[in-house]
Amino acid sequence: MRGFTKYQILPSRHRGFDDGVKKSEFHIKDEATAQGILKELEGSNYVVSEVSTKEKKRNPVPPFITSKLQQEASRKLRFTAKRTMQIAQKLYEGVELGSEGAVGLITYMRTDSTRVADSALGEVRDFIGSQYGHNYLPEKAIFYRSKKDAQDAHEAIRPTSADRTPDKVAPYLEKDALALYRLIWQRFVASQMMPAIFDQTTIDIAAGEKYLFRATGSVLKFDGFLAVYEEGKDEKDEEDDERAAKLPKVEKGEELKLNSLTPNQHFTEPPPRFTEATLVKALEEKGIGRPSTYASIMSVIQDRKYVEKLEGKFHPTALGIIVNDLLVESFADIFSVEYTARMEEELDEVEDGKLKWTAALQDFYGKFAVDLVAAQKHMRDIKRQEILTDEVCEKCGSKMAIKFGRFGEFLACTNYPECKSTRELAKPATQNGGEGGEAAAAENPYADETCEKCGRSMTLKRGRFGQFLACTGYPECKNTRKITKTGVAAPPVMLDERCPVCDSQMAIRSGPYGEFTACSTYPECKYIKRESTGIACTRPECKGEMIVKKSKRGKVFYGCSEYPKCDAVFWDKPVAQACPQCKAPFLLEKYYAKKAETVHYCADENCGYRSGDSPPPAKKAAAPKRTRKAKQDA
16 A cells, blocks of 8 residues: 655635646655755745646436446445346336327337437437437437447437436336336437536646646536536545536646645545445446346345445445355366356357257356365365464363354354353444444444343344344243344333233234334243134134134234134224124125225125125135144244
């Protein structure tokens, strides 16, 4: 990492000028040299040595291909690649546009070609001329060259009609769909417009005979395609600085008075972490993947927990680092960027008939088979490895070691199996969102949270459903508490009511589907108080009643309180109203939203009673099959 010093000259009547020494090899090596330069500059005279203004053009960008659409939607709309493709798919398949019926709004969204049909070019040129004026319309249509290895099977991504402006289709589209359509429409229209023109001014300032400083600024003269669209950027560049600079009007030979000199030391920085936009861009540049696979690559690395996204940027997880290291060690040839890019080319050659698929497979498998056998013999067994630490087990006093499990690294007692104590391994600052260590997790960031059962502190644990808080008194105390998106869930609220099973105090607890009332000694006692309908079960010799339950997916249904002894269950709500035909003690109630109508019908299919004229419900709705998944959920 190399440091460098930046100077800013502040003349008394003008804005600051950033330095730009003519000799590119010139470097300020240390602070003593910097102070010497400062002293020379403080005693120098400042004269405007050159003022030049030239016209600079900025050309429009091509219409979208898949990778560019995913990048731009990530930058401007904060959409993931997967979300972008889902919305684009719906826009392509068709949207109901009132009297027009279902209309496909965009062309096919998986493409690597910038080609546009002649009919579409003619239409968009007519639109530009009529809506923006002929000074925005080039003499001829603009044709963009696709990249060298483009398959060119489909056109660029564009609106099926330039006349369907975003404002016209807005009443028929959801917010996200409209935003993506607007992006596609604007990019396509802008791609056939005149370049933007800037007046670029450069001012050189001589500080004595030894130093030269330069300031550059740009002023927009003609907006051209920028009247419709400007491409997003991952990071600010020199052009952004030029456009932001407001240079004063000065004359050659004019003397400037020094106001102040500000030395700043900077250090070279590592490359920024990937966002979805920059990762798709890198994949495209290196020839990895195709338009149809970019979104799935983004999804897979996150779904498999190889990376996690913090503030929109990818951070490798412990699991991702381990998997990468093992695969690269054992399959170095296959897991190289060059090989992957070459494999994509071979697949294209097979598709074009230039290469036999059998030859491609033989070439691959010959080397792979050897590497596979070697990996089976020599690949490190990470689960058996452990790294000793200075951490001490709070239960038995033995040393703790870092081990690797299905949820990543964790601390485990080396006295296993006599002692089964484990502990969450604190992440470094960069994995908790802090660049400078401010957000670094303490050894137990939830030490202030106390267990409502035994008074001990709570600690962070990770299970199959994510992170949660657990009592440090485990296994004596098995109390746990979930962590919500907004923070730690509140502890259970104790009630005066007693548990009918164990006579312990009842409590209001939080579950996946909201609050519920249960025994405070859970998991020792798993009694849950259910909301009753007040209707007795109709099964012969069953003394239960119908109560409100929820399936694993959160859907409300009604089942017998004596389950599993009795498996009576209904999807529709039982009401205390006798059937006028068969005299059954209750009816089922169903609401039809389209008709805004409530219907009551008999649960006995042989009876068939039904109020109103709506069609009878599906049989499975009246008596769903009882499975393990339909058990009541806490």
